[in-house]
Amino acid sequence: MRTPRILTLSAFALALSLALPAQAANDADLAQIREQLKQMKENYEQRIAALENRLAQAESTASKAETVADKAEASASQAQAAAQQASQRPASANSFNPELSLILVGNYTNLSQDPNQRRLQGFMPSNGELLPAERSFNLGESELTFSGNINHLFRGTLILAIAPDNTLGVEEANFQTLGLGNGFNLKAGRFFSSVGYLNDIHAHAWDFSNAPLPYQAFFGGQLGMDGVQARWLAPGDTYFEVGVEAARALSFPAADETRNKNGLMSGAVFAHVGGDLDVSNSWRAGLSYFYAEPNGRDYDDPLNDTTYSFSGSSKTWIADFVWKWAPNGDASRQNLKLQGEYFNQSEDGTLVYDVHGTALGTQSGSFNNRQSGFYAQAVYQFMPHWRIGYRYDQLYSGNPSFGHDPLTSEFPSLKDFNPKRNTLMVDWTPDEFSRFRLQYAQDKTRPEATDNQFWVQYIMSLGAHGAHKY
Amino acid sequence: MKRLYAIVLAVLLSAFVLPAHASLKIFATVPEWGALAQEIGGEQVKVYTATNGLQDPHRIDAKPSLIAQARSAQLVVATGAELEIGWLPVVIRESGNARIQPGQPGFFEAARYVTMLDIPAVLDRAHGDVHAGGNPHIQTDPRNLLKVGEALSARMAEIDPANAAAYQSGYKVFADKLRSAIARWEKEAAPLRGVPILVQHRAFPYLQNWLGLKEIGSLEPKPGVEASSAYLAEILAQQAVQPAKMVIRPAYQYDTPSLWISERAKIPAVTLPFTIGGTPEAKDLFSLYEDTIRRLLKGWQG
Numbered sequence: 045m046r047t048p049r050i051l052t053l054s055a056f057a058l059a060l061s062l063a064l065p066a067q068a069a070n071d072a073d074l075a076q077i078r079e080q081l082k083q084m085k086e087n088y089e090q091r092i093a094a095l096e097n098r099l100a101q102a103e104s105t106a107s108k109a110e111t112v113a114d115k116a117e118a119s120a121s122q123a124q125a126a127a128q129q130a131s132q133r134p135a136s137a138n139s140f141n142p143e144l145s146l147i148l149v150g151n152y153t154n155l156s157q158d159p160n161q162r163r164l165q166g167f168m169p170s171n172g173e174l175l176p177a178e179r180s181f182n183l184g185e186s187e188l189t190f191s192g193n194i195n196h197l198f199r200g201t202l203i204l205a206i207a208p209d210n211t212l213g214v215e216e217a218n219f220q221t222l223g224l225g226n227g228f229n230l231k232a233g234r235f236f237s238s239v240g241y242l243n244d245i246h247a248h249a250w251d252f253s254n255a256p257l258p259y260q261a262f263f264g265g266q267l268g269m270d271g272v273q274a275r276w277l278a279p280g281d282t283y284f285e286v287g288v289e290a291a292r293a294l295s296f297p298a299a300d301e302t303r304n305k306n307g308l309m310s311g312a313v314f315a316h317v318g319g320d321l322d323v324s325n326s327w328r329a330g331l332s333y334f335y336a337e338p339n340g341r342d343y344d345d346p347l348n349d350t351t352y353s354f355s356g357s358s359k360t361w362i363a364d365f366v367w368k369w370a371p372n373g374d375a376s377r378q379n380l381k382l383q384g385e386y387f388n389q390s391e392d393g394t395l396v397y398d399v400h401g402t403a404l405g406t407q408s409g410s411f412n413n414r415q416s417g418f419y420a421q422a423v424y425q426f427m428p429h430w431r432i433g434y435r436y437d438q439l440y441s442g443n444p445s446f447g448h449d450p451l452t453s454e455f456p457s458l459k460d461f462n463p464k465r466n467t468l469m470v471d472w473t474p475d476e477f478s479r480f481r482l483q484y485a486q487d488k489t490r491p492e493a494t495d496n497q498f499w500v501q502y503i504m505s506l507g508a509h510g511a512h513k514y
Numbered sequence: 515m516k517r518l519y520a521i522v523l524a525v526l527l528s529a530f531v532l533p534a535h536a537s538l539k540i541f542a543t544v545p546e547w548g549a550l551a552q553e554i555g556g557e558q559v560k561v562y563t564a565t566n567g568l569q570d571p572h573r574i575d576a577k578p579s580l581i582a583q584a585r586s587a588q589l590v591v592a593t594g595a596e597l598e599i600g601w602l603p604v605v606i607r608e609s610g611n612a613r614i615q616p617g618q619p620g621f622f623e624a625a626r627y628v629t630m631l632d633i634p635a636v637l638d639r640a641h642g643d644v645h646a647g648g649n650p651h652i653q654t655d656p657r658n659l660l661k662v663g664e665a666l667s668a669r670m671a672e673i674d675p676a677n678a679a680a681y682q683s684g685y686k687v688f689a690d691k692l693r694s695a696i697a698r699w700e701k702e703a704a705p706l707r708g709v710p711i712l713v714q715h716r717a718f719p720y721l722q723n724w725l726g727l728k729e730i731g732s733l734e735p736k737p738g739v740e741a742s743s744a745y746l747a748e749i750l751a752q753q754a755v756q757p758a759k760m761v762i763r764p765a766y767q768y769d770t771p772s773l774w775i776s777e778r779a780k781i782p783a784v785t786l787p788f789t790i791g792g793t794p795e796a797k798d799l800f801s802l803y804e805d806t807i808r809r810l811l812k813g814w815q816g
Binding site for chain 1: 527571575578616740
């Protein structure tokens with residue numbers, strides 16, 4: 045305020061000096077003028093002071109108003125933040141409950157052959173379900189999933205399978221690490237082994253209604269484990285992952301469930317590599333190895349009422365490959381998925397066999413065999429919500445060697461044969477929560493008959509929106 | 515077996531010994547956040563964008579390449595509000611990267627910093643593919659970029675304190691430029707205020723809120739649910755009573771439903787870029803809105 049005042053005064057002085065004639069005047073006049081000048085000066089000074097005062101007042105009011113406005117703004121933004129938080133805030137402690145999801149599956153099947161006569165000729169029965177299990181209407185496995193973060197370190201998952209015969213099974217019950225870092229992931233509990241491609245994908249997410257033949261022949265459908273898994277993802281732009289599993293394997297070819305020993309039972313190692321070719325094409329390939337030492341793995345031969353028991357070593361190699369195409373990386377309209385896996389299983393040990401009702405009694409001999417098989421499939425989404433797929437499966441039974449005393453006639457179900465199957469499917473997926481599938485398979489898994497299998501299947505998914513693997 | 519251990523150990527060691535990258539590695543789920551991080555970070559950041567403008571952001575595959583990129587990222591910038599729920603959780607879990615797990619500073623969700631619209635009052639899948647947290651397509655209102663950018667620059671500074679000043683000034687330069695652009699765009703788009711429109715997918719509530727467009731119908735009876743021809747006929751009948759000026763769709767969606775309506779109702783079908791790369795003109799965050807407004811004005815003029 046100082047500057048304007050000085051300016052005003054000097055302007056005033058200047059105006060005066062210009063206005064007043066600079067000639068000499070008499071003293072009385074001079075005194076009068078001086079007096080007038082003084083009065084004027086005082087007068088102006090008073091008015092300036094008053095103005096200054098008013099200005100200062102106005103200024104302080106303005107700044108007050110500004111403060112008030114600031115405060116209002118702050119409280120408004122606080123209110124907004126509070127409102128937003130309130131809308132995001134969980135309603136109750138229930139919000140800490142795990143994510144819940146439910147899968148409902150059911151089907152209608154029409155089989156030209158008796159499903160009770162079905163077998164994979166040339167292969168030891170893996171005791172896995174040879175789906176479809178029954179004719180006509182069937183309920184599939186209902187799957188109930190609970191999952192959630194345990195804390196900042198671990199995530200837990202429980203997947204229960206309720207079988208149509210009202211039995212409850214634990215498909216998965218495991219925890220995995222969240223923040224081990226440096227590409228490491230650890231998992232422990234019950235889980236599906238990460239060997240191959242399809243093995244750790246749940247049945248409801250498969251592209252066909254049943255497992256490929258190699259999975260049925262070599263893993264009894266799907267290889268489950270109670271154990272630990274460690275994986276490491278290499279740094280770099282190309283996906284390269286290696287993993288190792290040590291476990292009590294829950295299915296064929298192992299027989300760990302009844303094993304009574306400390307330490308290692310079955311183990312697996314695997315490596316996966318993958319990447320993008322361009323924006324439309326991506327792929328993943330893998331190589332896996334599974335080792336088990338089945339001890340007393342029993343099976344019944346459906347053809348001649350005999351019980352067998354195998355003990356020895358079982359080694360399985362798997363090579364898998366997946367290729368996905370989606371124009372410009374957008375799979376919502378059209379996409380194509382090519383997938384194939386090759387299995388090679390060799391077993392070496394002794395076979396104990398007991399032919400009921402004959403004079404032979406219990407016999408045993410050395411046994412070794414190398415068997416293999418593959419499947420290849422293509423699934424094409426030709427328009428939104430509609431897909432069509434074809435799969436070809438083939439198995440090679442090999443020629444089992446029974447050591448010094450070949451008794452091939454005693455092993456009718458192991459007589460060499462190469463089972464084959466052609467499968468066609470079309471499915472409709474209105475959204476990611478529901479799917480209907482029509483599937484036809486021409487099943488040539490035994491020499492005496494071809495089974496024409498039709499089935500209609502529904503898969504419904506409720507609850508938490510689970511993310512899917514590649 | 516011993517040799518195998520030796521190889522694994524050697525690979526592991528090499529991973530630790532390799533020099534750390536100087537720049538902040540950012541994994542952006544969608545192009546708009548990738549561009550925003552680049553605007554803020556400039557030379558200090560290396561941005562990987564997981565998707566392009568013509569991909570449906572709801573439906574992305576958890577591809578091996580994405581997992582590999584997430585493995586080395588220091589910061590994941592996602593939209594949140596369940597937009598990426600079908601794939602990002604898997605990518606993050608499989609990455610084995612502790613820094614980017616939800617709850618860590620390296621996990622950033624843009625939707626947390628803006629006022630969400632369309633928060634459903636009732637959560638029921640019978641209402642279609644609704645998002646519990648509200649409509650996740652927040653990037654269609656550029657004013658949201660200011661809020662997200664401010665929070666993002668602070669987060670980048672937190673993760674990479676050495677370049678904190680650069681991020682703050684990067685954001686300031688960007689925000690100033692964006693603010694004046696927004697003022698310009700608002701002026702240009704003034705004629706669009708109150709214009710009735712149809713949308714093919716409810717992808718634009720934030721854009722409508724910004725420019726004052728009036729949505730009078732959606733070609734999806736429920737979010738993510740495709741229209742039956744009966745439903746489209748209904749929309750067409752409504753057009754006689756309450757005519758819309760145009761029908762808009764995000765570029766990643768196929769054009770059949772909006773063209774169907776456009777042809778019969780004799781209104782223009784307008785394709786909006788939705789994000790960077792959605793149209794050839796939408797090359798960055800500025801041309802994205804410029805092109806959006808240009809196309810809307812063109813549609814409005816008929």
